[in-house]
């Protein structure tokens with residue numbers, strides 16, 4: 001009999017539901033929340049209200065597109081955390097109620113594990129190259145910058161991580177300082193394509209081991225900009241593209257330096273990238289260049305699986321289902337957690 005998993009994701013500002021049958025993705029519906037743009041960041045209370053409005057239609061649409069009735073589902077997998085508590089509670093409560101009403105198992109998913117396991121999503125008529133264990137994964141998002149050693153789908157070890165800001169957070173904040181929109185990542189990416197990455201230089205951190213730090217870069221960017229604006233009040237407008245390209249290049253260099261070090265130390269050449277910042281074209285190009293230069297086998301996700309989505313929750317749920325790794329209905333959501 002087929003195993004059909006409904007995945008639910010509501011950790012931040014995307015309400016998403018996906019259906020996977022025997023490891024093959026049938027649907028992945030994402031409702032994003034434009035309301036936060038005018039605030040320059042996610043407003044937690046508005047996010048949870050929007051999740052409440054979106055969750056039922058999004059799940060309904062995911063089942064419809066998959067051509068699956070709710071009675072056919074084998075289990076419901078949901079993001080338990082980390083994330084915004086008010087947002088998580090909407091998805092967690094819905095998943096619990098839905099699974100209970102259908103009398104099927106519940107599967108809790110760690111959002112960070114799911115970003116890594118997005119590389120195992122299979123789609124009809126698409127040849128997806130999947131990493132083999134053990135592999136390294138650079139997980140870079142608005143809340144995380146980590147180098148993870150993935151020994152098995154359910155055994156991950158964090159080798160290094162940011163000691164302050166995440167890479168995405170630094171990009172978003174620098175973009176805000178420049179008066180660009182939110183989220184800054186895609187805007188910086190677009191502008192950087194037309195700029196000179198060597199036009200400006202910003203300070204890079206000197207952190208031992210495999211950890212990252214991005215708060216110094218943010219300050220360096222802010223102070224440099226303040227000085228330049230004193231000379232030319234329209235400095236940002238005149239140098240927008242070069243600023244974006246130089247900022248992006250600095251962040252990519254910082255990320256790749258430590259990743260090279262991790263690859264060398266662990267002697268692993270299977271290297272993946274995941275999380276929202278993995279949509280960045282500069283970072284994706286650096287991955288391809290490293291593959292050629294260092295003989296790495298690299299795994300770069302489809303754009304739709306870089307940012308938050310329920311397909312990654314459903315595939316993680318599917319893998320846990322095969323191990324009968326279910327959870328109790330009493331399990332609470334968690335806002336902060338490391339990898340399991």
Ligand code: KG4
Nearest residue numbers: 141142143168185189276277279280307308
């Ligand atoms: O994984 P994600 O959707 O959410 C979490 O943080 O969990 O990541 C969002 C982050 C934001 O900081 C956003 O600016 C960044 O990913 N991002 C990008 C790009 N697309 C999204 N950063 C750089 N280049 C992009 N193309």
